[in-house]
Every structure is written in structure tokens, then in C-alpha cells.
Amino acid sequence: NAGVTQTPKFQVLKTGQSMTLQCAQDMNHNSMYWYRQDPGMGLRLIYYSASEGTTDKGEVPNGYNVSRLNKREFSLRLESAAPSQTSVYFCASRGLAGVKLAGELFFGEGSRLTVL
């Protein structure tokens, strides 16, 4: 019963390096999300994918790109990492189709990224 799986759990990068955070869900959910969580700032939406084949910007998309590879997988890429991107990143998924239906988010355990 894996739910939402994120890799890697921890990563240290140097400024300017690139990396991809991977996320997969096994619940056949339609919508997937990437959030970052910083002390005192709460969870902030980076990008989301309402359904397979679509992606949209959230509140803080600058410096990030995403790919909805298939219904299960949603990756987040940092092309040129900056110290301001040091954060904990959470992937989440939502099961119900349709904007007006209530649906809770299921979160992964987080990926802790440090950019030096």
C-alpha cells in the first residue's frame, strides 16, 4: 500500500547543478501536485497537473519545470539550482475527477533538498 512515493528523500546540490525529483502514485489518481515547505511560509504550490497531459503553474513556479510522464508519475526538475530552492518538497495526488468535487490530498513523505 505505497500511496505516493517520492525519490530521493535527501539531496545536496551545488549552485547551478540540475536535478529531478521523482513522484509516483499507485492510487489511479487524476491530479498531482508539487509543493515546497519552508519554515514560516507553509506549503506553497509550485506546479500541478489536473489530469494526465496537462500541467499548470502554481504560486511559485520560477526556477522549476514539471513533466506529467503518465497517469502515475509527475516529476519536478530544477534546471539550475539556487540556494533559495533549499526546501522540503512534497508531491501529492487527488483522486476525484471534476473540479467541484471535494477531495483530500495524499502526500508523499517529502524530499529534503539543500543547495549550497
Add this chain to the structure above:
Amino acid sequence: SQKIEQNSEALNIQEGKTATLTCNYTNYSPAYLQWYRQDPGRGPVFLLLIRENEKEKRKERLKVTFDTTLKQSLFHITASQPADSATYLCALDLGTYKYIFGTGTRLKVLA
């Protein structure tokens, strides 16, 4: 500006008492309001949601109220236990696939 505020950074209460956490928001019209629990080093876990036309929702020792006129939700944990110690997040479901989270309230239940 649009924002969500949760009542305090940390709340300490004695075991057995009722914990009350507050979530206030401005300039949003959410379809639903949700509450999540987050333990250190873990991802948030969904607890309850309440619809805009509902005043109150209960689940075991948890109770949520939602006042769309005051733009406020209260989250109560009755008969609190040390195992309830965690950070609690409120989230607005705007009905547009977007969820906006508060910064969270850290609750510590003292034995």
C-alpha cells in the same frame, strides 16, 4: 492581499483538555476547507473536510466548524492525548484544483 492565518505558532495544553485551533482567511471563497496533521519529518495527512454550506463536522474526537461570514474555521480535539502532538494545517480548496495551505499550528499535549 490573500492570506490564511493559523492562530499561533505553538499551543501547549494539558492531557484531557480540549485543544482549539483557529484558521482565518481573507479574500478567498473556498468551496471546502480541510484540516491535515503533519508529524516531524513526514508528509501531511488528511483529517477532515467541511463544505461551505456546512456549519460543523465531527469525526471521533475531532470537530471542525466553518463560518463563511467570519471567514474562519475552528478545529477542536477533545480529550486530547500526548499522541495528538503534531502540527495541524488548514487548507482551502478553491474548487479550481488549487489548495492553499496555512502555515500550521504546532500542538503539544502535556502528560
